[in-house]
Amino acid sequence: MSILSYLHVVVTARLAELSRDGERGDSPVPTAVIIFGLVFVATVVTGLALSRANNWMTNIPTFSNPTAP
Template structure:
């Protein structure tokens, strides 16, 4: 039980320290949202290009 009490006290102290620091920078949430959006756009563009390329390659006539 002593370990649990020590960990709880350390957590409370660390959270209090973080709350007291007013200038901590930007939250990682907007950065994660931007990255997710860029990944989604990249997947969409890649799928579109792959579909167009496959259609173009299928339109090439084969040698008899």
């Protein structure tokens, strides 16, 4: 049983060592481009949500025109 415990510790330590430094700095897409893309998508989604909310709010009837659609 102790050999299994030893092998478990050795494998766990080796996996932790390999995953610690990973692949750093060799990204094919720079971080700034990724951030710009995320900001662009967030802006589009926010604008779409705002326009849908404004359209929804304009369809609510007022007290002066209660039969509006």
